[in-house]
Amino acid sequence: MPDRTSRVQRVLTAAxxxxxxxxxxxxxxxxxxxxSSGRVEIGRAQLLAAEGARVRAMRWFGGEGQRPAPHEVPLELFVEQIARLRGSCDRVVVFGTSFGAEAALTVASLGPVDAVIAVAPTSVVWAGAHDGSWSSHWTLAGDPLPYTPFDHEWTPDADPPAFHSLYSSSMRRFPERAAAARIPVEKITGDVLLIAGGDDQVWPSTCFAQQITAAREKAGLGSTLVSHPDAGHRLLLPGxxxxxGGMRMARGGTPKADAELGERAWPEILRILDPHSA
Incomplete structure (x- = not known):
């Protein structure tokens, strides 16, 4: 993985x-x-640590010295944290949700990680906005990655808005841009665990997960997909x-279905965290 971290903010503050x-x-x-909530996942970090993992939960936008929004966020920010974990751990796993899953899959395609856990994943890089300027969610060595723009003719038909149809229509409207923005998941050398809810109203995560699985299968690589037809965008792990919080939107699912998805996914997460225990 190229060392270009000197161009970006490398130090995470305590907050x-x-x-x-x-x-x-x-x-x-x-x-x-x-x-997109921008939170630091303290509770989930503690849950994973109870299973033997050393966890760093991080804010990746909106913090001190960071980009104010998911817009041209340097991938080197994640590369640096992976390197820090690698210095004290035998294995490194990147565990991301939604835009965080997009980051996890993208950074894992750049260099070796032992596994990726992607909750409500996407198969392509998306556009982000800041101060009226649209660009990629991510940069590498200062250059924006190719991204899928949004369908400017889309309008929400519900309140709170469900953005599922926006992401779907944007893929159809800009197929060449979407193809260029595809995350090269076949370059991920470690395990890939995908977790998606069939009632995700934010974006079509089950469809995206199937696209990721198909791309890796074409390259002779395996993936694990855990899903639940009634779960939404947010996963509830046991406990x-x-x-x-987060942006006001429809996310789909129910607490019961989201928790059932978490129960289905938990054994696979434990396998990723400690493959020797299986």
């Missing part, structure tokens, strides 16, 4: 990170990334409570 240390380390380090 922009949370480190969870296990009582009995398994040797696995986890970089934990939230989505977690429904999250609040």
């Amino acid at each position: 922009d990170r949370f480190d969870a240390h296990p009582a009995g380390p398994s040797g696995t380090g986890v970089l934990l990334l939230a989505g 977690e409570q429904p999250a609040t």
